[in-house]
Amino acid sequence: MVSVLASILHGLNYLHKSAVIVGTWLLLDFLLLSGTVPQIFSPAIGRSAGMLVGMWALCEWYRQRVYLDWQAERGCHWRAALLTLAKWPYILLALGDVIWRQRFAYIMTRKTAATAKQRMLVWPYSLVIVLTVLAWGIGLLRGHAMHLTIHGSALGIIAASLGLLLSEYWPFPPPYQAHLARTWRKRS
Numbered sequence: 001m002v003s004v005l006a007s008i009l010h011g012l013n014y015l016h017k018s019a020v021i022v023g024t025w026l027l028l029d030f031l032l033l034s035g036t037v038p039q040i041f042s043p044a045i046g047r048s049a050g051m052l053v054g055m056w057a058l059c060e061w062y063r064q065r066v067y068l069d070w071q072a073e074r075g076c077h078w079r080a081a082l083l084t085l086a087k088w089p090y091i092l093l094a095l096g097d098v099i100w101r102q103r104f105a106y107i108m109t110r111k112t113a114a115t116a117k118q119r120m121l122v123w124p125y126s127l128v129i130v131l132t133v134l135a136w137g138i139g140l141l142r143g144h145a146m147h148l149t150i151h152g153s154a155l156g157i158i159a160a161s162l163g164l165l166l167s168e169y170w171p172f173p174p175p176y177q178a179h180l181a182r183t184w185r186k187r188s
Contacts, residue, residue, distance in 0.1 A: 018087075018088035018092050021084075021085060022092065025132070025157060028153050028157060029132055030135075031146070031150050032132070032136045032138075032150065032154055033135045034139070034144070035139055035143075035145065035146060086121060086164050089124035090120070120168075121167070121168050122165060125161040125162070125165040126165060128157065128161040132157055132158055133158065135154075136154050
């Protein structure tokens, strides 16, 4: 019974991360627009949040050190975190496809470099940048005094979104390189 429940809920791992990213972004835009400073920015809450982050780090250390293969899993998985951040729009679009019972054929993963028409991160991250800058600007024009953390968070979201947006234009190597495949087969 537990394995069936775990199998059903396994796919929610991707969905909940996407929902948290969108929820955090929308909450930040609301704070920028309204000028509201949540009570979370008090010293007592800051200590509690620090202890929570410390416990999370300890759990992550345990997972990497004891539960999984230490040599393969140690360290900070920043590439996986960046990919999670980059793909949230498409995870939520996939949820919409499921809810509205769209029947699309499986699209094969592209094995060639993207063309200008295939840039997938441009529209969602342009929207994030524009809406966050608008919310920030409107909040400042209305004279809202905001906590420094809110300004820093807005700047961080804009910078991360701009980085992901610009990454569409970086000259990455081709996704499939035949000489690497031949080298890999020789080692196996």
